Amino acid sequence: MAELVNGGPLAGARMYGTGENPVRQVRIVDDLAVFGSVVPHTAVVLIGAAAGGGWAVEMAMRRAWEQAAACVIASSAGGGAGSGEVLAERLGVTLIVVDEDPLVTAVRVASAAARPEAARTQLVARCATRLAEAGPSARRVLGVLNAELSGTAVAFLDPYGSRLAGRRGQGHSLAEVEVPDAEGRPLGVLVAYGSFRSPGWPSVVSAVLALAVAPLAAWAATGRLAAERDTALQSALAARLLAQAARPRAFTEPVDPQEAAPAGAGAEEG
Incomplete structure (x- = not known):
């Protein structure tokens, strides 16, 4: 059952218990009195009076344990998840709560059980x-x-x-x-x-x-290419900076402003 809930046709359903028991067949139960004919490894789908409230779901969980059923499937509209969760842990019987029509769920489970x-x-x-x-x-x-x-x-x-x-x-x-x-x-x-x-x-x-x-x-590979590209860019930049630092600068002697001025530029007009 765990496979059906975790990524299977019942994905999104809430499961209480381990879900480890295999499912061999599906049985729709509308009356708790028919539990005596439920065989082991059966997924029991509750409808009608059998799903009518927390008390009914709790009794179904106990009967499922007695019959070694694989799990009990109940609708969230029944409101029995609260007590059923406790019993699932105590008795070791998996309870699956679904939001869709339980009859639709029964078809899904039966199909998956027939073709796991x-x-x-x-x-x-x-x-x-x-x-x-x-x-x-x-x-x-x-x-x-x-x-x-x-x-x-x-x-x-x-x-x-x-x-x-x-x-x-x-x-x-x-x-x-x-x-x-x-x-x-x-x-x-x-x-x-x-x-x-x-x-x-x-x-x-x-x-x-x-x-x-x-x-x-x-x-x-993408990360490695990006790292190699960054390394290459950094190496190229470092090489350029080193080359500029090693290049000799042109040496120029200071020039006297008076000598550089044109003849007569500094003479006063008479």
Whole structure:
């Protein structure tokens, strides 16, 4: 479920809990009495009386825990997010609150559950487009990565571990991708910090990070050319100043103003 919320078809929904449980099927529930037939790894979408207020959502969360459901999806209009958030942490059952029609959400989740690779491919394709638009800018590239891989912190580190751009996360790295310069030497490394939400999530993150290698290498090359140009200009200016300082000055003897004046210029008229 975390993949669906973080960059997937449920991007923008509010998720409480880890979202680590895989979704095998979707079940629309309008009555809490039918929870007894819910099988494990089911995404339960609440509608009608089952979504009517905080008490109903709270009971649904408890029943979902008993049935080992993957998650509970409820509408924000039901107003049950407050107590559901607490239960999500206590019971370990993921609660997803959506603003759209829960029935539309049920279709989205069912489609993604049937074709999990489709949602991942969609994320990678969207990142490729946005990274191309970002251009050779480390700040913009890392901004795209951290926005699209929400819930995952991405940083660009130099070979010594200092942060060049992005933001570090807590814990172990989820994926790492090296970034070489134009000569193939190590320029730095992209590091993504996050949790292993599903077996396929690290490979998706690695694929997205790999898309950022080219624009970051271009950014480094642009910066190097600018630095070399500035160095060349400064060297040329220094050489010119040194040449002017070393050039001999013309020596001129002082001239007596009286001698330089025309004959009779200083005589008084009689």
